[in-house]
Amino acid sequence: METISFPAAARPSRPRGRLDPTVGKARAMVGALLGLKTTGKNRPVDKPPLLLVGCSGGPDSLALAAVCAFFAQRGEVRVGAVVVDHQMQEGSAAVARNTAAVLAGLGLDPVVVRTVDLEHDGVGPEAAARAARFAALEATALELGADHVLLGHTMDDQAESVLLGLARGSGTRSLAGMRERRGMYLRPFLGLRRDETLAICDALDLDPWHDPANQDPAYLRVRVRSSVIPHLAAELGPGVAESLARSAAILGHDADFLDELAAAEYEKLAQRGGENGGTDAISLPEDALRALAPALRMRVLALAAVELGGVQPSLERLAAAESLLARQGSAGPVQLAGKVSAWRISRKESVPHEGRAYGKLVLKRTT
Known part of the structure; x- marks a missing residue:
C-alpha cells in the first residue's frame, strides 16, 4: 500500500452570491x-480536530x-482527504492525482493518495x-490522528444496499443498510439523493469524475441502480428510495441492539487458541450456543x-455451521467465507471427553 501526500494549494477566491439551497441543505446535514454551526x-x-473525507x-x-x-x-475543524487508487482500471493513478489536485484546490489539507493491491481471498472484485x-x-486516519472519516454515500446508495440485502437473504444487518455513524465513519449524506x-x-x-464501472451492467449494484429501482418506481410509484431508506433506519436500531447482545455473549463464550496453542482457532x-x-x-x-x-458469512453458510450443533450427520468441516472453516469433534473420534475441543464448535482459519 503506497502513500503519496499531496500539498495543499491556494484556493481561488470566489465572488459571494446567493447560497444554493442544495448546498445549504448539505451544509446543514x-x-x-x-x-457545528453553519451561520x-x-x-x-x-x-482543531482533523476530519478526513x-x-x-x-x-x-x-x-x-x-x-x-x-x-x-470557519476554523473549528481541519479537513483533509484520502483518495484510494484501487488500480482496477487503466489510468486510475492519473484519476487519483487529478482528484487530489482538486481537493487541495478546495483548501483540504492534508490530501493523501493511497495505492492499494486487492486481495480477493475468495471474494469478488467489489x-x-x-x-x-x-x-x-x-x-490513514490512525497515522494522521483523525477523529472521523466522512463518506459520501447517499439515499440512493442506501436503497440499493437494502435491495441487495433482500436479494442475498443476508438478514437484519444487511437490510439495515449503512449507518450514519459507525465507529470512526460518518455518512452525512444519507438523506440526500444522488x-x-x-x-x-x-x-x-x-x-466530478464519472467512474465507468458505475455504468457496467456486469456489476449487480449497477443493474439494481439502472433497472430494478426505476422499475419499482414505475410500478409502485415515486418515493421507493425514500421508503427503502426509512426501512433501513428502523431496522438499523434493531440490528444495533441484537449486535450488542451478541457481542456480549461472544466475549463470554469465545475461547481463543488452537490445540497447539496457536491463535488461528x-x-x-x-451447549451454550444451543441455549442462545x-x-x-x-x-x-x-x-x-x-x-x-x-468476511461476513452468508446466511446459508452460517446455517450450515449451526446445523453441526444438532450432532446429526457430518461433523464438518463447513467452509465459511474468507477461508474460515467450522467443525465439531465427533464422538467417534478417540478424543477424551474432557479434551480441549470436545463439546465445542471449532472455527479455524485455513491457508
Whole structure:
C-alpha cells in the first residue's frame, strides 16, 4: 500500500452570491452530524480536530469534500482527504492525482493518495475493493490522528444496499443498510439523493469524475441502480428510495441492539487458541450456543469467523455451521467465507471427553 501526500494549494477566491439551497441543505446535514454551526461568527479554535473525507472524485464524495471545506474555512475543524487508487482500471493513478489536485484546490489539507493491491481471498472484485479501501482509510486516519472519516454515500446508495440485502437473504444487518455513524465513519449524506450531489457540484463549479464501472451492467449494484429501482418506481410509484431508506433506519436500531447482545455473549463464550496453542482457532461451547436465541447464535458464529480474518458469512453458510450443533450427520468441516472453516469433534473420534475441543464448535482459519 503506497502513500503519496499531496500539498495543499491556494484556493481561488470566489465572488459571494446567493447560497444554493442544495448546498445549504448539505451544509446543514454535515453541521448537524458534527455539531457545528453553519451561520454566525466564525469561531476558530486552537488545535482543531482533523476530519478526513474519503473521496474518489465522483459527484457524491466530491460534493461532500466541498461542503466540508466550508467548515474548515470557519476554523473549528481541519479537513483533509484520502483518495484510494484501487488500480482496477487503466489510468486510475492519473484519476487519483487529478482528484487530489482538486481537493487541495478546495483548501483540504492534508490530501493523501493511497495505492492499494486487492486481495480477493475468495471474494469478488467489489468486496475486495471495499476491504482494501476501508483498510486504507483506517490506516490513514490512525497515522494522521483523525477523529472521523466522512463518506459520501447517499439515499440512493442506501436503497440499493437494502435491495441487495433482500436479494442475498443476508438478514437484519444487511437490510439495515449503512449507518450514519459507525465507529470512526460518518455518512452525512444519507438523506440526500444522488441528483442533489450533482446539483452541488454544478453550483460550486466542480467537474466530478464519472467512474465507468458505475455504468457496467456486469456489476449487480449497477443493474439494481439502472433497472430494478426505476422499475419499482414505475410500478409502485415515486418515493421507493425514500421508503427503502426509512426501512433501513428502523431496522438499523434493531440490528444495533441484537449486535450488542451478541457481542456480549461472544466475549463470554469465545475461547481463543488452537490445540497447539496457536491463535488461528476459536472454540465455542456447544451447549451454550444451543441455549442462545437463533438471532444471537448466528451473530456469535459470524463474529468468530470475522475475528479469524474471514468476511461476513452468508446466511446459508452460517446455517450450515449451526446445523453441526444438532450432532446429526457430518461433523464438518463447513467452509465459511474468507477461508474460515467450522467443525465439531465427533464422538467417534478417540478424543477424551474432557479434551480441549470436545463439546465445542471449532472455527479455524485455513491457508
